[in-house]
Amino acid sequence: MDHLHHLHDLFRRFPGIGPRQAKRFVYFLLTATPSYKKELIDEISRLESRVASCPSCHRFYDKKGNNQTCSICSDTNRSQETLMVVAKDVDLDAVEKSRVYEGLYFVLGGSVPLFDQELDSKINSKELLHTIESRAKTGLREIILALSLNAEGEHTRELVESLISPLAKKMGIDIYTLGRGLSTGTELEYSDSETIKNALLSRKRETAL
Template identity: 45%
Template sequence: MSSIDELAQIFRKFPGIGERQAKRFVYFLLKARPEYVNQLITEIQKTRSNTKICQESYQFFIADNQNSNTSFIARDPNRDKTKLLIVEKDTDLQNIEKMKVYNGNYFVIGGSLPYLAENPEQLIRINELRAIVEMKIKRDSLSEIIFALSATPQGEHTEEYVKNKLETLTKNNDLKVSHLGRGLSTGLEIEYSDKDTFEQAFRHRSDI
């Protein structure tokens, strides 16, 4: 395999990138000016070194100092800490933040579960979520957990799995558990939802 093919194989690991697009990336870089390629390498390395995973929300964040282990959202005293919104990935969180519809805290579960997954706890952050919920019940008087997962069969399966795993905690502490109301089209990922659609679904969320 040539170095061109090897680099294309690396690009194919990017989400949503097929063989043809991967090859386009490779040839674009081959034609690009050296200054651009060097800048790209530098920015990738800088982003990797300056980014951490928040120990409460599990979102990626740019650390303002090396001693910071939580994101600005998790630390913000103006957020409603009694609510916890569960999303699949960072891009979902970022899209919701842009809408300015929700002002509580988040938890990035890390993806969705395929049916018949043999080791679900290795695919999503279910153990970490349980620990955060326990902590927020004691520290923040957590009162509601809201599911904002993709309107897909896998998203629904993930919601059911997580809800069942949290059932003892939610029932023993009288927590409200809800999910987004109707409005999101079937198959739509939160990352691609618009403000009006999400706001309607959020305002009309229902208990589960």
């Protein structure tokens, strides 16, 4: 495989990027200035050393100084009573943009494919249980499952709810799902702020399993 095809193949591995878009990226880089390409290469090479996964919520964040957790988890003004579970960092970003939620988060790191029942290899399931148990000691009272309303999101929500329900019941924690506002088939990351606000305000309490 020559260099152009290899680079094209690397871009195609990006989520949501098809053959035509990957080809545009390749030809853009071919015509980009040397300074831009150097800046891009430098930033990619620094990802491992400058970006980390928060040990508390598992979102990615810029490491600065001696901070051991992300800015959200270390913010003492955030409510300790609510924990929102999202699939990806981009979902968290969408909720933060709405400015309607002031609690804490947990990022699953993905979703579970349909017909797949294996959680541990697909999402941060063990870490979620540990976080709930730890947060319960500091006042956690409510968990919001904020997952996309598509088939894979619903499947993941059902599995996560089954996983955490026994612990939540034991700890006296209520489980909620997003209410009206999000349309069926909608991915959270593409929802506007008003839609997210309405879905949060009308969240539904789930019956304990």
